[in-house]
Amino acid sequence: MIVTFQPSLFEEKIFQNRRIYFKRDDLLDVDFSGNKARKFYAFLVREFPHIKRVVSSGSNQSNAMYSLSVLARKRGWEFIYVCDHISSFLKQNPIGNYAKALENGMRIFESPAREVALDAFLDSHTLHVKEGGSQKEAEEGVFLLARELLNDVEREHVENPYLFLPSGTGTTALFLQKHLPFKVYTCATVGDSAYLRRQWEVIEPNALVYPTILEAHRKYRYGKLYRELFEVWKNVQAETGVTFDLVYDPIGWKVLTEHLDVLQGTPIYVHQGGLLGNASMLARYERQANML
Numbered sequence: 001m002i003v004t005f006q007p008s009l010f011e012e013k014i015f016q017n018r019r020i021y022f023k024r025d026d027l028l029d030v031d032f033s034g035n036k037a038r039k040f041y042a043f044l045v046r047e048f049p050h051i052k053r054v055v056s057s058g059s060n061q062s063n064a065m066y067s068l069s070v071l072a073r074k075r076g077w078e079f080i081y082v083c084d085h086i087s088s089f090l091k092q093n094p095i096g097n098y099a100k101a102l103e104n105g106m107r108i109f110e111s112p113a114r115e116v117a118l119d120a121f122l123d124s125h126t127l128h129v130k131e132g133g134s135q136k137e138a139e140e141g142v143f144l145l146a147r148e149l150l151n152d153v154e155r156e157h158v159e160n161p162y163l164f165l166p167s168g169t170g171t172t173a174l175f176l177q178k179h180l181p182f183k184v185y186t187c188a189t190v191g192d193s194a195y196l197r198r199q200w201e202v203i204e205p206n207a208l209v210y211p212t213i214l215e216a217h218r219k220y221r222y223g224k225l226y227r228e229l230f231e232v233w234k235n236v237q238a239e240t241g242v243t244f245d246l247v248y249d250p251i252g253w254k255v256l257t258e259h260l261d262v263l264q265g266t267p268i269y270v271h272q273g274g275l276l277g278n279a280s281m282l283a284r285y286e287r288q289a290n291m292l
């Protein structure tokens with residue numbers, strides 16, 4: 001299968017009187033959420049003559065789930081997805097990634113023992129994609145992103161660049177650091193820094209290529225609503241015109257701005273997409289109207 005992505009935009013912005021560059025991977029492809037297009041690139045371009053379906057598991061609003069539904073549709077594969085639980089409210093009012101993945105033909109199953117339930121679908125015609133796409137195959141597409149960034153930095157004469165991006169599984173940050181000559185900083189959004197390191201140890205034995213983890217001044221629980229983070233989201237939009245996702249970016253931006261004074265060089269923020277997920281996050285913020 002032939003798939004080519006045009007290099008995504010590289011934009012210079014001013015935020016609170018500081019120069020900061022954005023790598024707009026959110027605009028990479030209309031169908032995929034930015035970094036999932038990079039992580040699943042190998043599954044888009046390699047030959048899979050025997051594969052007829054793809055199975056995966058995770059949360060019922062995950063960007064990876066939606067992107068896998070796109071992959072399956074493009075390749076003509078069946079798509080099976082196992083999640084813990086789907087509330088009856090969501091079943092009756094499908095929204096966001098969940099709604100769009102169903103439109104793409106996803107068959108979704110609920111099971112409190114996701115991995116066990118998933119095993120039942122595995123056979124020689126089935127491709128198993130790990131939760132969040134955290135696996136070695138992600139390196140191929142993320143390598144191309146690293147190459148683009150090297151071109152961007154050279155073309156725009158960015159002095160002493162460093163990269164920042166928020167991590168879920170940390171796979172994107174890991175392979176970026178592995179293939180870039182300048183520093184890659186990240187922060188944990190799922191679990192803590194120890195969790196992030198353990199994720200890296202599973203897919204990359206060479207600890208010398210691990211990104212540098214920055215700690216948030218306070219703890220945020222993954223997927224939870226915080227008035228403070230919603231303010232961050234609105235401020236970035238107002239000042240730069242860039243719309244962030246509401247799960248990863250507000251935490252990432254908070255952590256980056258908390259450290260800007262001590263980091264040397266010119267920051268590049270990788271916008272990894274995920275905007276489809278904003279519909280369900282905004283609906284949750286609206287239901288808690290006292291937070292807005």
Ligand SMILES: *Cc1c(COP(=O)(O)O)cnc(C)c1O
Pocket residue numbers: 033035036063064132166167168169170171172173245248249272273274275
């Ligand atoms: C999936 C995702 C991430 C996390 O990517 P990892 O490679 O798992 O660290 C970050 N931001 C957005 C918008 C995502 O969809």
